[in-house]
Amino acid sequence: MPELPEVETTRRGIAPYIEGREIREVLVRERRLRTPVPDDLADSLIGRRIGELGRRAKYLLVPVADARGRERSLIWHLGMSGSLRIARLGDLPKKHDHVDVVVDDGTILRYHDPRRFGFVDWLRGGLAEDPRLRRLGPEPLSPEFHGKRLFALSRGRRLAVKPFLMDNAVVVGVGNIYASEALFLAGIDPRRAAGRVSWERHERLALAVREVLAAAITQGGTTLRDFVSGVGEPGYFAQRLNVYGRAGQSCRRCGGELRLVTLGQRASVFCPACQR
Numbered sequence: 001m002p003e004l005p006e007v008e009t010t011r012r013g014i015a016p017y018i019e020g021r022e023i024r025e026v027l028v029r030e031r032r033l034r035t036p037v038p039d040d041l042a043d044s045l046i047g048r049r050i051g052e053l054g055r056r057a058k059y060l061l062v063p064v065a066d067a068r069g070r071e072r073s074l075i076w077h078l079g080m081s082g083s084l085r086i087a088r089l090g091d092l093p094k095k096h097d098h099v100d101v102v103v104d105d106g107t108i109l110r111y112h113d114p115r116r117f118g119f120v121d122w123l124r125g126g127l128a129e130d131p132r133l134r135r136l137g138p139e140p141l142s143p144e145f146h147g148k149r150l151f152a153l154s155r156g157r158r159l160a161v162k163p164f165l166m167d168n169a170v171v172v173g174v175g176n177i178y179a180s181e182a183l184f185l186a187g188i189d190p191r192r193a194a195g196r197v198s199w200e201r202h203e204r205l206a207l208a209v210r211e212v213l214a215a216a217i218t219q220g221g222t223t224l225r226d227f228v229s230g231v232g233e234p235g236y237f238a239q240r241l242n243v244y245g246r247a248g249q250s251c252r253r254c255g256g257e258l259r260l261v262t263l264g265q266r267a268s269v270f271c272p273a274c275q276r
């Protein structure tokens, strides 16, 4: 599943090809995504100019202004298996290439999604009003995310710290991989009640979250060329993982065996010796 770093890398990868460009044509080959592609999408996009791409949590935001400067924005989610790539006129669509946005120099923004859990829709109101965005917590790489916030929100909570960290109202974009890795770096047992983690350890955890996400985004930068037509699949970043997906293998720090538990219906791997 595309996580926050993949979405951010997508934003950075496609932006230079489409920002400032005027939309000439929109082709919708398959309307039935997680929510149907809006009927007015193609007609409303033609003639509009694409502004600076944004991102909120795992949503990509594509502002589009008409000739009078009136701006609307698309909200694009990649779902479980979606990807946005750059293609050129003449690059034939493949199976599962559901939407093409063609801009004035012939560049195509092409949406591919075999499982169709992603969607593209109009943003409703601003960032603070859209029902999909308004209850979201801060971005993990923003100054609004810090240990003090984790500490304050967790007081009195018996919920295990790992599902607590994966709650979008606490902080956005910390999926299973990054929660597992951050807890390992911070030395915190994922089963520990969030309310029983000290202020200092929440500070360490917030830093670890930033570290793992920033590393994934940096690594993603090296795959940017893959956003241009044809070369391979965007795929997951081959980050060196310490715990995620390594149950039963040995801990890179102490050599002990990594354990698997289920927390909030999610598989969680940790080192019982290094994480307390």
Ligand SMILES: [Zn+2]
Residues within 6 Å of the ligand: 251, 252, 253, 254, 255, 256, 271, 272, 273, 274, 275
């Ligand atoms: Zn260990």
